[in-house]
Amino acid sequence: MIRQISIPTPGKGLLDVTREIAQAVADSRLTEGLCTILIQHTSASLSIQENADPSARRDLENWLDRHVPENDPNFTHTLEGPDDMPSHIRSALTSTTLSVPIVAGRLALGTWQGIYLWEHRRRGSTRQLVLHLGE
C-alpha cells in the first residue's frame, strides 16, 4: 500500500510529522508490518529525534548551522540561493528514507521518539512524502 502525504513547512527546522505517519499506519489496518518513508526532496530530510524537549531540536539546528554554514567561500553551487547548497549537505548527513516496524497496529517507536521532517531552506514549502506500508 502506497500513501502520499503533503506537508507544508514554515521554514528551517524540525517539524513533527509522527501524527500524519501514524494516521497512514492506522488507515492501512496492518497489525504487523513495515512503514517506509521517502521524502522526495534533496533540500529537506527526515530524522527520528527526541520529541520531549524542544531545546534539543534547536541545538540540532544550531549545530548544523555552524558546521554547514551559508556563504561558505568554497561553494560553487550558489545560483539557487545561499541556503541551497547547505541544504543538500544537511540532507546527505541526515536521512532521505526511514523504515519503522509496525507492531500491534502502531509505529514501534521508542517512548521519546518522533518522526521529523527537517526543512533546510529558509523559506518553507510544501514537501512530499511517499509511504510504503507492507507486511
Place this chain on the structure above:
Amino acid sequence: MIRQISIPTPGKGLLDVTREIAQAVADSRLTEGLCTILIQHTSASLSIQENADPSARRDLENWLDRHVPENDPNFTHTLEGPDDMPSHIRSALTSTTLSVPIVAGRLALGTWQGIYLWEHRRRGSTRQLVLHLGE
C-alpha cells in the same frame, strides 16, 4: 515477523550486534527477504562498519568526539548531562534504521561489514532494537 532484542551497552562506542541480528534471521527461516532494524532511542544509533580492525572504530569515535564535543557553549539542552545533546547530534548524523537484504537464509552483508549499535552516552544502558523480518 517482529523480534525485539535488548542489548546492554558498556558505555560509549561501537558494539557489534551482527550475531544477535543474524540469529533472528536464522530463527525466521526466511531464505530470501529483508531484515529492518530500528533502535528505539535518540542517544544511541546504528551503523554498518568494518568488522576487521578495531582501530577504525576507535578513530570513528574519536572523530565524532572532536566534531560533536561535550560542553559546546552553544548548547541549551543541558539538563540531562553534558553527553546528552552530543548524543542526539551523533544519532542524527548516523542511522536510526537500517534494512539489510536476506539472501540464502543469511544477512547479505559484505565480507568486512558488521552491524553496530553505537552507544553515545558515557554510561551505557540497555538498548532496545525492534526487527522486522519480511519476504
Place this chain on the structure above:
Amino acid sequence: MIRQISIPTPGKGLLDVTREIAQAVADSRLTEGLCTILIQHTSASLSIQENADPSARRDLENWLDRHVPENDPNFTHTLEGPDDMPSHIRSALTSTTLSVPIVAGRLALGTWQGIYLWEHRRRGSTRQLVLHLGE
C-alpha cells in the same frame, strides 16, 4: 526478489546509479512495492541527491574533503592508506542502505532526485550493490 549489481567506480565522487536500479525495478514487474539497496562496503556509500547540477555534487565532495580530511594526526587506522579512515567516517555520515517505494512500476523518486553510489577511495574499484524488491 534479490538482485546483485556490480558498479565499477572511476575514483572519489558521486556516481549516478539510478538507471541501474530502475532497470532492476522494471525487471521485477512490480507495480507497487519497495526497493531496498545495500552497498556491501564500508569505504563507499549511498545517497539520494540532486541530479540536475553537477556543481552541487562537487560541493558535497569538497565539504566532506574539508571536514573529514586525509592525514588527520588523530587517526591510528592508517595501514590501508591515507584515504581509508576518511572513507569509513564518510560512510558512517552518509548511508549504507536506502529504501525507495515503487509506484506505478517505477521508483517513486522526486523530480530532481537521483540515487548515487558515493565512492570515498581515491582509486575506484568494483562495488557490489544488493537489491531487495518486494511487495
